[in-house]
Amino acid sequence: MADTTFLHWPFFDAAHRDWAAHVEEVAEALNVDHSDTDAACRQLVTQLGETGVLAPTSSDDGSFDVRKLCLAREVLARHDGLADFAFAMQGLGTGAITLFGTPDQKATWLPKTRAGTAISAFALTEPGSGSDVAANTMTATRDGDAFVLNGEKTWISNGGIADVYTLFARTGEAPGAKGMSAFIVTPDLPGFEVVERLETIAPHPLATLRFSDCRIRASALIGTPGQGFKIAMSVLDVFRATVAAAALGFARRALDEALKRVTTRHVQGAPLFDLQMVQGHIADMALDIDASALLIYRAAWTRDSGAPRITREAAMAKLFATDQAQRVIDKAVQLFGGEGVRSGTTVETLYREIRALRIYEGASDVQKVIIARQAMQSN
Incomplete structure (x- = not known):
């Protein structure tokens, strides 16, 4: 049994201790076959949603309890690395919607990802740019009441199984970091393609995505143009x-x-x-x-x-x-x-x-x- 005396440090209150105990109980009961990584990840998202563990991964008022997020990841990782991954991506994938989304965007997606009925992803990295986000080259070109996406994303966690992606593309308001915007994208759109599934030493759902003249509604924009970085x-x-x-x-x-x-x-x-x-x-x-x-x-x-x-x-x-x-x-x-x-x-x-x-x-x-x-x- 891992040491839990740290929960009595002044960083935490009784609600955080109760939360850690709840996540511990859920984590101990997880029993998922990891032989099929995609299926296991879907099952874990469902179980974490049904037990309320995904509750702090988003909020309608734009706030996060980061201590709850950290406690959940610590407990889940101690039990099952893929369970930690499943939890983390539900928050990271919709973090932009929580912080900057419109009421309609939040109402459409956040209840689903918290309940575990929709899987989310965060599409930022590109083949030619990892840590240097400002060097991203994928474009989102305005065309009337739509944007047209062209380019690739890679090393995208939950790529290939996600129901909703937060995607970052260059809209050209300014050079470098100031010319990017964020969008909500779903995998059913024409021009969206999963071109490669990526295998790693610790199996997780990862993929390279390609967008070829993929049209999305202007209402898919998160925040304002140029605010993506x-x-x-x-x-x-x-x-x-x-x-x-x-x-x-x-x-x-x-x-x-x-x-x-x-x-x-x-x-x-x-x-x-x-x-x-x-x-x-x-x-x-x-x-x-x-x-x-x-x-x-x-x-x-x-x-x-x-x-x-x-x-x-x-x-x-x-x-x-x-x-x-x-x-x-x-x-x-x-x-x-x-x-x-x-x-x-x-x-x-x-x-x-x-x-x-x-x-x-x-x-x-x-x-x-x-x-x-x-x-x-x-x-």
Whole structure:
């Protein structure tokens, strides 16, 4: 059982503790066959919706309880990486609608994604631009009461299974970051094509999408023309700390598994834990986990306390928590010895799951640039 004493830190109130307990109960009851990733993801979205776990992934009033989002991701990741993924994408995929959508846009999609009856996706990355969002080239050309989409998106989570996509395209109001807009797109539109499904070391639904003269109504625009970069960054500002929380969940599970291993595995007639070097590894893991949790829940609490942006806090949390979770899990694999690299074991699965978190929603090196620039601005 993972340590839950952190729930009594001053970042949380009774409602957050009750929420964590509810998500824990739901996560313990999840029983999904992962042999078909698409089917498993659909089933997880349905179950999380039916049990109310998806409730904080959006709101009609444009607000988020980031602490609830982080707590949910931490708990779900500790139990099942794909369940965490399913939860996270329901929020990230509709974050732009929550923050900037019209009442009609919110009424059409948010009740469905919260209930788990519609799957959402966030289509930002392109083949020629990842972290450099301003270099995106996909276009949305105005044509009367419509926009015409042309271009490709890639590494799109839930690509191929989503019912609704928040998509970013260049509308040309200005060069660079100021010439992008955000749109709501559905996969039934002519000109929308899934051209490739992408396989990764930790299976998730991922795809490359192509848009060829794909017409969408002007009412699909989220916010105002040219506001796309601001919208994308605002969404990532909320959800970046939750990536760190997922990493924390993976790390907590790795420590749990390691503690079981070193207390039950014997070397020369004594538990592995009796070796001082092993105790040093366990101490390092516990320290990295607590330090990560402090950064994560500081960021979430700061946002929930009214800060309009948590760029610095979220970047620090994501950078530190994802990098340290990689270290914690690597130590767990080492403590398991040969069993640690046996395919399908818990620590081997965690080893594959954690790696992508240091890349998506802003790679670790990008977070360092953000932190440095924020430090310069505050000096």
